Amino acid sequence: MPPIPSSCSCGPFQQCCTMPCWAVGSGNTATVSSSATDSLWSWSSHLTVCLLDNTDPLAKVLVDLPKNDAKHGCGCCVRPAFGGQDNKLLEKSNLLVQAQAMDLRTGLSPWSAWEPPSPVLDPTVVLQTTKIKYQRQIAELKDLSGVLAYHIIELNTILKAKETELEVQRTRLASLQGQVSELEGQHQQLRGQMKGLGWGNSAVKLEYDALRDCYRCRECELRREVERSQELTESLVRKKAKAAEYKNYQNERFKRAKHDELSRQLKKVTNETISIDIGPEEVKPAKGKGPSQDFTKLEDCEKPGKRPFRSSSATSMTIARCVDVFKGLFDYRLKRGNSVSSRLESSYGYVPACLVACLPSFISDIQEAHLSEVNAVKFCPSSTMLATGGTDKLIKLWNVVGGRLESVRTLEGANGSITSIEFDPMGCQILAASYNKAVQLWKIEDCKSRETLTGHTDKVTAAKFRSTRYQAVRGSRDRTVKEWDLGKGACCRTIDVCSYCNDVVCWENIIVSGHHDKKIRFWDSRGPRCTEVIPVEGKVTSLHISQDQMHLLSCSRDNTLKVIDLKMNNVRQVFSADGFKCGSDWTKAIFSPDKSYILAGSSDGTLYVWSMENGKLVTSLPGLHGASVNAVAWSPSGQHVVSVDQGKKVVLWK
Numbered sequence: 001m002p003p004i005p006s007s008c009s010c011g012p013f014q015q016c017c018t019m020p021c022w023a024v025g026s027g028n029t030a031t032v033s034s035s036a037t038d039s040l041w042s043w044s045s046h047l048t049v050c051l052l053d054n055t056d057p058l059a060k061v062l063v064d065l066p067k068n069d070a071k072h073g074c075g076c077c078v079r080p081a082f083g084g085q086d087n088k089l090l091e092k093s094n095l096l097v098q099a100q101a102m103d104l105r106t107g108l109s110p111w112s113a114w115e116p117p118s119p120v121l122d123p124t125v126v127l128q129t130t131k132i133k134y135q136r137q138i139a140e141l142k143d144l145s146g147v148l149a150y151h152i153i154e155l156n157t158i159l160k161a162k163e164t165e166l167e168v169q170r171t172r173l174a175s176l177q178g179q180v181s182e183l184e185g186q187h188q189q190l191r192g193q194m195k196g197l198g199w200g201n202s203a204v205k206l207e208y209d210a211l212r213d214c215y216r217c218r219e220c221e222l223r224r225e226v227e228r229s230q231e232l233t234e235s236l237v238r239k240k241a242k243a244a245e246y247k248n249y250q251n252e253r254f255k256r257a258k259h260d261e262l263s264r265q266l267k268k269v270t271n272e273t274i275s276i277d278i279g280p281e282e283v284k285p286a287k288g289k290g291p292s293q294d295f296t297k298l299e300d301c302e303k304p305g306k307r308p309f310r311s312s313s314a315t316s317m318t319i320a321r322c323v324d325v326f327k328g329l330f331d332y333r334l335k336r337g338n339s340v341s342s343r344l345e346s347s348y349g350y351v352p353a354c355l356v357a358c359l360p361s362f363i364s365d366i367q368e369a370h371l372s373e374v375n376a377v378k379f380c381p382s383s384t385m386l387a388t389g390g391t392d393k394l395i396k397l398w399n400v401v402g403g404r405l406e407s408v409r410t411l412e413g414a415n416g417s418i419t420s421i422e423f424d425p426m427g428c429q430i431l432a433a434s435y436n437k438a439v440q441l442w443k444i445e446d447c448k449s450r451e452t453l454t455g456h457t458d459k460v461t462a463a464k465f466r467s468t469r470y471q472a473v474r475g476s477r478d479r480t481v482k483e484w485d486l487g488k489g490a491c492c493r494t495i496d497v498c499s500y501c502n503d504v505v506c507w508e509n510i511i512v513s514g515h516h517d518k519k520i521r522f523w524d525s526r527g528p529r530c531t532e533v534i535p536v537e538g539k540v541t542s543l544h545i546s547q548d549q550m551h552l553l554s555c556s557r558d559n560t561l562k563v564i565d566l567k568m569n570n571v572r573q574v575f576s577a578d579g580f581k582c583g584s585d586w587t588k589a590i591f592s593p594d595k596s597y598i599l600a601g602s603s604d605g606t607l608y609v610w611s612m613e614n615g616k617l618v619t620s621l622p623g624l625h626g627a628s629v630n631a632v633a634w635s636p637s638g639q640h641v642v643s644v645d646q647g648k649k650v651v652l653w654k
Helices: 034-053 059-071 084-106 123-269 290-294 319-330 332-338 342-348
Strands: 276-278 283-285 363-368 374-379 385-390 395-401 404-411 418-423 429-434 439-443 448-453 460-465 471-476 480-485 490-496 501-507 510-515 519-524 530-535 540-545 551-556 560-565 570-575 589-591 597-601 607-611 617-621 629-634 641-645 649-653
Touching: 363 404, 374 641, 374 649, 385 418, 385 641, 404 649, 439 471, 471 501, 480 501, 480 510, 501 540, 510 540, 519 540, 540 589, 551 589, 560 597, 589 629, 597 629, 597 641
Parallel strands: 374 418, 374 629, 418 460, 460 501
Antiparallel strands: 276 283, 363 649, 374 385, 385 395, 395 404, 418 429, 429 439, 429 460, 439 448, 460 471, 471 480, 480 490, 501 510, 510 519, 519 530, 540 551, 551 560, 560 570, 589 597, 597 607, 607 617, 629 641, 641 649
């Protein structure tokens, strides 16, 4: 709005002023000065501009008012006083201004629904018109308020959805912030671990460098020790060679002294006649006096009879001939009954029958025979040869020469660990049981596996030759005992048992099996059923029958050995000792060849020998076994004992 003229102290639209300040007079006349005229025109121009700016239709009336007044007077004067109509116009103008102010307070435009005034400006009409106008505006406002309320509801719905979405976003943001915090914590932890690992690696690197330096020092020390060991070994070998030479010298002296003694005794014998009477059942030397009764001569062992010889023939006897004479005397009946092969005798030599077994007292030789555990050992019945078998799937043949074990040959071809070894009665073949569910038959001369006996579904723990027939008996952990015809190469009988079989022995028509269920069972080849069951107090680990087939020896895990009388089928004796402990399920115990002693190995590597006569412990031999003794064997001559253990060793005792 343009500025109000300075001649007016109050605005032209103030409610306190109903007439302009320049309207002065009394009655129907008024005197107006030139300055008042100027003020009037200034106010009129000011009001005109204001009304034109507000686009008020009443402006034309107010604008035309001065012009109409000017028609009745000069340009320098105005009507001396306003008439009644002019006063009404001013009042209406003032009312309009008040309504405009009210509209401004309510936010409505006073000219939005303006209608041209009636020619007669009656206040009642104007008020009525204004009322109608405002009622119309109120109705419009109500409609508008309904529309706005609907919009408000929609906007509230949208707002709630937005708030829900915002809440979800805030929740997600909080979750992500938590994850970020957790990942930052893990990151810090991993950084700490990385630093720790870095420090650890540095420490390990330093330790590695120190160990490498130590290793180099130890390697140098080892090299020096190896050189020193070689020097000591060479020195020891030289000492052993000297000791062997001295021992050979002593043996040679002993042999010469013995030869001289025999020569002197033979000279005494030549002065007397010796009569030897050999029948098919007994050997009767002729009666004589002195030492002549201890020496006899038999020219032909195959033809028994009486043949005296004179002193002239005795003068040509040598030591070797005397030994042959005693061989013929002691083994005459054996040669007649069994018809031992002459080829076998020439190949391996002939060993006399044992009259008195010698107790083992010292170690004669030690050999590390196999690459791993040694499970079985057996002497050949017709020579000084023995066989060992181990978990390295090899069977090694040894010959006892001069108190030493000499390796003869190695039998290969087994597909599993050897558990049992048996020579045939002639000593030409070996039967070996193994873990590969089979038994293999080797011929010693050509070292070839002649036959593989199969049919079991589990480990074969024992295999034995039958003495009266060309058959073999096998025991297995598959709870069966099988008889095998070696001539036909087929199984001729299967015996089903309710327990594992750990060992078997057989003679004539009888088969005896030792089992895991602490029982010893007897079977007759001519019948289908078990003929006898003898219970023991532990799992049976081995069985051994005496040469006279009168007694059976069993070893069990209750750390006892039992002798069973085969005539009465009962336990005759029980052997045990402090410190003796059965080391495994296949620990073997045996009779001596003359059935005077019982021998077994313990878990601590000690050999125990009991007397068969009184059942007492005769001796215990600690030896050099560092592991449990698995098996033992006594030579047919009774002079040597061999023991094998779980530590690869074979020990020869004498």
